[in-house]
Amino acid sequence: MPLAHRVPDLGALELLLAVARLGSLGRAARATGITQPAASSRIRSMERQLGVALVDRSPRGSELTDAGVLVTDWARRVVEAAEAFDAGAQALRGRRDSRLRVAASMTIAEYLLPGWLVALRAQRPGTAVSLFAGNSSAVAARLLAGEADLGFVEGLDVPAGLDGAVIGRDRLIVVAAPAHPWSRRRRELTAAELAATPLILRERGSGTRQVLDAALAGHGGLADPLLELASTTAVKAAVVSEAAPSVLSELAVGEELTARRLVEIPVAGLRLVRDLRAVWPTGQRPAGPARHLLGLTRGAA
Amino acid sequence: MPLAHRVPDLGALELLLAVARLGSLGRAARATGITQPAASSRIRSMERQLGVALVDRSPRGSELTDAGVLVTDWARRVVEAAEAFDAGAQALRGRRDSRLRVAASMTIAEYLLPGWLVALRAQRPGTAVSLFAGNSSAVAARLLAGEADLGFVEGLDVPAGLDGAVIGRDRLIVVAAPAHPWSRRRRELTAAELAATPLILRERGSGTRQVLDAALAGHGGLADPLLELASTTAVKAAVVSEAAPSVLSELAVGEELTARRLVEIPVAGLRLVRDLRAVWPTGQRPAGPARHLLGLTRGAA
């Protein structure tokens, strides 16, 4: 359980990446703003903690061992996730005087925006971004009030008073635990079967739920849910442990699918997709940083 | 640059997840093995560091704020990456007396195995796994010497003396920087064009290079590379900064594609795929933990 005691500090992982990149403890130390002895000791204690030699030291520099290469690649993923966290958190704190004020739906803010912000930061360092997250109407209100420069929403329609461009699609997929009978079916599920089955769902009013309701209206209508939960995370947890399927955004379950904690159940003849849109007040085409961010988002999902 | 100073500790992120899950600082504290005041102070200093209120405290418990929900979701990604790191590192240290000894090619060990190990740990906690990473022939040698129970290789053929099962495919894709002319082409690239262009590549002998050589043999043969580098990471960095394309495993560039640091260039009529295989000594079908891990890997990539 105490993961933090078995995984090196973020600072140590960054240092390791610097050693890999620069080929010497001393240079890596300078690059990360510490002294050479500090770097030396930190790498050493990381090796002690992991029980694996990571770098080959020599009087001419330091190189990663074979194990070190692997560990460094795994470390890179942690650091990248931390960068996304940082980009998101910065934007969340961002003051109203930011150069680029973004308003986004929860799903987009959760899964896509941090990556875009990392890319933006790489290409235009120093662009101060602020982020507001809320539902579609709240995003629209912000834009119309002039309190945001660019919005992102998912859903079937563009809110009144806004122009928009489709930047990607979000597919809703049926998921079940690997142990669930549906995971072993040979024939595709039918829409009617799906409609008739009590599912684990977000509460009524969520965007996902609306799309699902609409799509199954012609197939007998959605059965009463087995369980209604307030957050996507809670739904995922319930699907994994309980024995009922759910319908979730593919953005939300990518991780779970690759780790096989959840399995996607194909459904015959049912397209549960919703567009992801960038939106802005009618007539005011995005310019400057907003235009640049918009360019980064094409082809999302 | 000093990312670690702006992102909370892994321990703090874990604690935040526990608060989200359990709805109270005190319970979260107990769950993570610290006392309530420690948790209180840690969450508070995280809020100070991020400049955002994360939890609403009340005498009846604590709930995440709207911003807290977002931050927690981003934190979850960091923690999941750390879990993969941990699972990998544990296996790397694993002693020879492990219950399951895995040998895998570098690509698979880097990108796929940690996720499988996390899944395995969730389903069969306490299965001690050890990992050896090397090229196909080294993996084969381990298996044939009885020093490994299950192997994973990518490539065109099954090494002699081994049986195997295809568990997925790895597609090699042409990538370029967004600023590169190929990223703006309207017409698909032809195989002959690709063959005639000097690329940034791994050194001769790497698996990727072999597949590429074979596939382009009928299209005039691969031109001399512009640059030959020793690691996939170095190749990616060169493609991003230099003005030349490369051909890389889609496993290696997933992150870069979604962040738009790299762009995939479609090529007409060229299928650069290689199978990912689980392998074992002829006749000795995997049993026990090996069989279970094998089950987790189906449908990879």
Add this chain to the structure above:
DNA sequence: TGGGGACATAAGCTGGAGTTATGTGCAGCG
């Protein structure tokens, strides 16, 4: 109105990570 749950505050301890100063080993060169 008293008890219990939940969070905050206070005071003191500890260890990890950092710093400066110095030592060792190796390569290249005048």
Add this chain to the structure above:
DNA sequence: CGCTGCACATAACTCCAGCTTATGTCCCCA
């Protein structure tokens, strides 16, 4: 051949972040 430069290791000391225990405050509920 010894000097210089570079890289890593060791030693001694400092400091602060995070932990603990003890106690206070607030609110709900029986």
